[in-house]
Every structure is written in C-alpha cells, then in structure tokens.
Amino acid sequence: MTITIIPPGTETDEQYHQSKCWGSTLLNTFIRSPALAHRIITGTWRQPETPALRFGRLFHHRMDRTFAFDQHYRIAPDVDKRTKAWAAAEEQANVDGVVLISFDDHQQAEAMRASVLANPVAASLLEGAQQEIGYRGSHGNIRVQCRADVLHQGSHIADLKTTVDADEFGKSVGSYGYHVQAAFYRWLISHTCNGELLPFSFIAVEKQAPLYRCRVYDLDDQFLELGQQSVHAALDDIARRTESGDWDDHQDAEMVSPPAWMLAQVTRSTAA
Amino acid sequence: MSQIIVNISKKIQGKSEYSSISASCSLEGTFLPGQDPGNECARLYAQAEAAVDRQLGLAAAQSEASHAPTLPAPAAPSSQPSSSRPMAYPSSGGRRAPSPSSAAQHRLLRMLCDRIPGAIDRILAEHRIASIEALSSRAASSIIDQLKAPAP
Numbered sequence: 378m379t380i381t382i383i384p385p386g387t388e389t390d391e392q393y394h395q396s397k398c399w400g401s402t403l404l405n406t407f408i409r410s411p412a413l414a415h416r417i418i419t420g421t422w423r424q425p426e427t428p429a430l431r432f433g434r435l436f437h438h439r440m441d442r443t444f445a446f447d448q449h450y451r452i453a454p455d456v457d458k459r460t461k462a463w464a465a466a467e468e469q470a471n472v473d474g475v476v477l478i479s480f481d482d483h484q485q486a487e488a489m490r491a492s493v494l495a496n497p498v499a500a501s502l503l504e505g506a507q508q509e510i511g512y513r514g515s516h517g518n519i520r521v522q523c524r525a526d527v528l529h530q531g532s533h534i535a536d537l538k539t540t541v542d543a544d545e546f547g548k549s550v551g552s553y554g555y556h557v558q559a560a561f562y563r564w565l566i567s568h569t570c571n572g573e574l575l576p577f578s579f580i581a582v583e584k585q586a587p588l589y590r591c592r593v594y595d596l597d598d599q600f601l602e603l604g605q606q607s608v609h610a611a612l613d614d615i616a617r618r619t620e621s622g623d624w625d626d627h628q629d630a631e632m633v634s635p636p637a638w639m640l641a642q643v644t645r646s647t648a649a
Numbered sequence: 650m651s652q653i654i655v656n657i658s659k660k661i662q663g664k665s666e667y668s669s670i671s672a673s674c675s676l677e678g679t680f681l682p683g684q685d686p687g688n689e690c691a692r693l694y695a696q697a698e699a700a701v702d703r704q705l706g707l708a709a710a711q712s713e714a715s716h717a718p719t720l721p722a723p724a725a726p727s728s729q730p731s732s733s734r735p736m737a738y739p740s741s742g743g744r745r746a747p748s749p750s751s752a753a754q755h756r757l758l759r760m761l762c763d764r765i766p767g768a769i770d771r772i773l774a775e776h777r778i779a780s781i782e783a784l785s786s787r788a789a790s791s792i793i794d795q796l797k798a799p800a801p
Contacts, residue, residue: 497757497793497797498753498754498757498793499753501753501756501757501760502753502756504760532756533753533756535753576752576753576756577752578751578752578753593751593754594751595752595753597749
C-alpha cells in the first residue's frame, strides 16, 4: 500500500473528515451499522456536533504543540451565556473568525492538560513526539486514513482520550471500539515502517474536577488481535458492499448474553 | 580467561492436581583476570532464572514480590529510548498473574535509565529478569517513581 503522509496543519479537521476515506471512527460505525456508515461516507448524513465532541476537539487542540491555539480560540469573559457581554463577545469572535470558548471550558482543558503533563508516562510519550500526523492510502478500492495524536516515528503511537472515569477505561475500549482504532492505526502506519506494528498507548484523562486523573493504557495482545480481526473483517465487508451496493444493516434476531465483567460483578456480590 | 557454567531448574504444580511443569536452563560464560567472578556468576544466574521463570510464567509474579530496587546516582543524559511489545503472561497456580508492564512504561524506563549509567543492569539483576519487559506494571511504576525522585 502506498501511503500519503499528511503533515500537521495541512488539513483542517473538517477537510480531514470530509475526505471520503474510511477512518477508525467510521469503521466502528460500520461495524455497528453499515447503513449509517454509508450515509456518512457519501455525505448524505453529518453526525450532529455535540458539546462533548466540541470539548474533545478543544482539548486535542490544546494538547497539540504545533497548533496555534490562541489564533483559533478566544476565551470568553467569565459571565453567563445569557448576558449581553457574552453575546457581544460571540459576535466579535464570529467577525474575527475565531471560536469562542467559555471560561469554564478553558479552565477545564488547562487542568486536564496539566494532569496529563504531570503523569510521567504520559509526559514521556508526548516529549519529542510529532502530533496530528495524517496517513492516507488505498486498500484495494477502499481509501483509508488515520491521524495520530502522538507519534514517535518508527517507535510508538499514542492517542489522547477524554473519559469520565479513568479507572473504567477498559469498558470504554469495548464500548467505543478503541481496540479497533489501535489495530487500524498500527496496521496503516506499519506500511510506513517496513511492516512493523508499533506499540500503541492510550493517554486517558478524566473530564471530572477536581483531579482530572490521567492514566496510560496499552491494550494486551488479545485485545489487539480482536481489533485486528475486526478491522480486516470490516474492510472485507466494505469491499463486498461497495461492489454489490448493498449497505443494509443486518436485521436478524439475536441472543444477548451478559458481558464477562457483569458476570464477575454478580459472582463477587453473591459470594460476599 | 576462566569459564563459568551455571545451571538452574524449577518445577511447579501443573494445571491438574497431580501434574507438574518443569523448566531448566544452562548458561556458559567467561571472565577475564581482574573481573569479579561473583558478579559474572550473579549475572548469569539472573539471566538463567529469568529464562526459566519466563518459560513457567513466573517472571511477573517474581518481580512483583521482590523488594524495591536500590537506585544509582543520576548522571549524564544520552540516547533515544526504544520500545517493544509487552510479553504475554500465563496465569499460574489459579492465582491471577500481576498485570504486565506496558510499552509506554518501557519507553519511559529506558529514557530514565539512559540518563543513569548501569541503571538497567541493576534493575535486571535486582528483579532477576532478563529484560525490563518482564517487569510487572506495578514494579515498573515503582521503579519509575524512584528513578524520577531527586537524588539525596
């Protein structure tokens, strides 16, 4: 596979996400619903912008050393959003082409950043790393892309995640398909480093005051293997559906079983 | 030049009640006049034992149980860190094996050890492991904390 490297700052978030390429978020959407993924990639549906998505983007920008944060964001006065002062600040921000962020959001992003930098393992992953480098290529007829939050060329990949509870990150991995993301990034980036699958870490930081705890997680081989299988199964399925034009969701009836963590929880509580 | 041969073997209980699993390792080494044979012996034993423990799935459990390392004095900074995949640990004896250290921890450990001559060798010897990948997550955390602490 020939990979095009997209240096930081070359594309805006909007341009990157509208490239008609399959990224890890879209792959995860496809695994849940091929029909929805198809509507997103063809541009007939745009995921609604939520406050959580906006804050996630703000935090990523704050963590990106190469991003000119002050040129893109303006901190609003510490006033209620219903006041005239806020409305005036918002109007001026629109005129100046910058994003107005609340004082509280700014404080929260700063506290989270400080927490990440205070974690020695997280800080060492960020130290000397390249940030927000994009990779784009073609797998058969499917165009694929990823953008690494943190990259040490030929050595390590890391991704920043905001979370509600850093201790429960393991559950988030399954819920949000982070194992699929890790496997997908490693696979795509391996094409630029002689096929070597680089170690991949998640830097998870809480959005909750007062501690904004930060933990670094690596997925074990079993999780990565699961992710890899999901990636390749999804890419094969996308290729088949692209050819057949059938993007309908699977609609059979299915059995639901309790997850292993729930079984363990019940076993513990009945034993106590 | 003199020769040293070390042998080590271990046997542990297998999965079924009356079964056992054993592993052994022999290593040969040499030492030159002026070198401390005791140190060379200790180094070879540590390597052999780490190989046997790894074979039996004991490495993480041992490094977990061992005491905190004595840390060397800080010195000059140096080279790039490297990283590799963490090893998989089978559980032993029905007890849950300690969580293995992560690639991110290995990266930081190497960065910190690069600044302290001999630090890696001392960690390996004190934890009786062949590489830092064999450390448990908790042991790696503890070493990182100590390596980061300012020298007295």
